[in-house]
Amino acid sequence: MKNLVQKISILSILTLVIISSACKTEEILLQIDNKKVPKAEFIRIYEKNNSSENKIDNKSIDEYLDLFTNFKLKVTEAENLGLDTTQAFVSELAGYRNQLSKPYLVDENVDQELVKEAYNRLKSDINASHILIKLGPNPSSEDTLKAYNKTLEIRERLLTGEDFEKLAKEFSDDPSAKSNGGDLNYFTGFQMVYPFESAAYQTKLGEISMPVRTRFGYHLIKVKDIRPARGKVQVAHIMIALPKNSPVNEVANAKKKIDNIYQEILEGKDFGEMAEKKSDDKSSAMKGGVMPMFGTGRMVPEFEQAAFNLKEIGDISKPVKTAFGWHLIKLVDKKGLAPIEEMEAEIKSKIAKDARSKQSRKVLINRLKIEYKLVENEESLTAFYTTLDSSILIGKWDGKSAEHLNNMLFSINKKKILQSDFTDYLVKKKSNERKTNFKDLVNKKYQLFVDEKILEYEEENLENKYQEFRLLMNEYHDGILLFELTDKMVWSKAVKDTSGLKEFFSNNGDKYSWNERVDASIYSIEIQAIDSVKISDSEFKAIYKNIVDKARKIAANRNRTAVCLDSAISLIKSNFNENVKLYVSLNEKKYSKGEKDIIDQISWKPGLSENIEKDGLVKFIFIYEVLEPEPKNLKEAKGIVTADYQNFLEEEWIKNLRNKYKIKVNEKVLETMK
DSSP: OOOOOHHHHHHHHHHHHHOOOOTSSSEEEEEEETEEHHHHHHHHHHHHTTTSSSSHHHHHHHHHHHHHHHHHHHHHHHHHHHGGGGGHHHHHHHHHHHHHHHGSSSSSHHHHHHHHHHHHHHHHEEEEEEEEEEESOOOOOHHHHHHHHHHHHHHHHHHHTTTTHHHHHHHOOOHHHHHHTEEEEEEEESSHHHHHHHHHSSTTTBBBBOOEETTTTEEEEEEEEEEEEEOOOEEEEEEEEEEETTHHHHHHHHHHHHHHHHHHHHHHOHHHHHHHHHOHHHHHHHTTTTTTOTTTSSSSSSHHHHHHHHHHHOOOOOOEEETEEEEEEEEEEEOOOOOOHHHHHHHHHHHSTTTTHHHHHHHHHHHHHTTTTTEEEEHHHHHHHHHGGGGGGTOOOOOOOOOOSEEEEETTTTEEEEEHHHHHHHHOOOOOOHHHHEEEEEEHHHHHHHHHHHHHHHHHHHHHHHHHHHHHHHOOOHHHHHHHHHHHIIIHHHHHOOHHHHHHHHHHGGGEEEEEEEEEEEEEEEEEEOOOOOOHHHHHHHHHHHHHHHHHHHHHHHHHTTTOHHHHHHHHTTOOOOOOOHHHHHHHHEETTOOHHHHHOOOOOOEEEEOOEEEEEEEEEEEEEEEEOEEEEHHHHHHHHHHHHHHHHHHHHHHHHHHHHEEOOOHHHTTTTO
């Protein structure tokens, strides 16, 4: 896609932003051939581009109408040339439409509620344990009920007083439960799948949730603690690695190493330098041990607890043992939870990638089902239960067994969706659900099909339903057309039409001239003392003056034909003093007034200027010649000539369009706006 900003900015340049959608009952202000433009459209455009003014200025009405007419002529020409029917145009506009439609296909109120809900959850951390009864990705209704009942039975045992950890080790399908008894430690918002997170935050302290369904199966959640969020910390650490099940002597050696490092740091050794030299975490060692900022639930509990226990920036923990080895932890930074206004964009981004984003879509679909009077035919759906064969469970159904089905399945605003449409959907949406029965599969796919069709109907009717969307799409439609045709008729043509550009320059050459200029060289001399050499201020100044004086003599006597820039610089450097570093730069060209400050500071007469000292440098200028005003050649003026040629081409193009199309302005309607 071409640059959208560039295309749409064309409309701003022309002071045109919103495009027409004429209403039959509106007063018509302008007509180009058979295309009618209403008065309301023009007023909308004018007022948008004069938002700081309270009333329409009589003089500018005519100016705007003239610009507006030129714009409409170009769009009409583009359409008549068929530019709006090319595959490139259709694809590009469809791409923009896909992006622009997205905000209309969610429920805005739900989105805002989800942001508030997520932020409120981020305010606290929850410590919980869980028991998981696993379900496969496409379970049958029988398997689902069996798992639910099993979860419910375990809950009843817990409520009678049996130990949660013991039952988790016995029944949970979470592999880690065998060792941790279902303990999840602390977590906060966005760290668990959404249904699990919601259940955890809705369960009271000390209580056990009802069975919670996630994509993994059914869970029981016991909330053991709720604390205020601790925010985020950034730490540096030094790690002495200690693999699991290490021999006793290695355990002892690791502890001795970390204790020795800790002692050295207490005695004044730099933490970062010690991390670089001795930490076994090589990825952070090269950064002085510094790790990315993290919050609750991102590190193993022992490390996290030690990091958050550090109070002041720079504090260092005693040696901390984790499953990875021994650590020393230094606090680098600590931040609390930012205000919701600062976090809103981040939260929205996380919601978009999270299962909770489906909530907004679900609410919208339910609302649209009512709005569009969804009518369903249950008999048409049940016909599929006996029509399907086992091939659909392995993604190989071809739909032939349902070819006879062509009754209405449901309707949306009286638009009929047939059984054959659903058949095509089932064939297209391949399934691999061997454990699912036909009825469950059909019902699940049917709900997805209805949702898809509801959203599809809504998306197709956005222009009719929302005026702002229709106007925005018209803006993009006309903006793309205008860009394509203007590029062809003006911008690219001016660049590629070399003969036309030469002719234009030939006819207008007197417009492009140099003002008075100087042909000059700017010399810049800088010296610096070498660190290892001691030089007094007076000696340094004397060396500097000596080098500058020699450089001035070289500049005054330089023959530019024989001595080029690099040679002149080398010649000056040949006067180098070993006790200093010498830096020389030399720039020369023809300068105009206002082009270079230092050139404007001196008198414009041939010869050597006085020394100019600024920012620790000494500069001087040698003027070879003061040049009288003279015409530019095409190469020198090409940039401005090309821009003027583009303006010329556009003016000629508009003249031709005004001659080609019949333009009619309704003067009576125009007078009502003045």
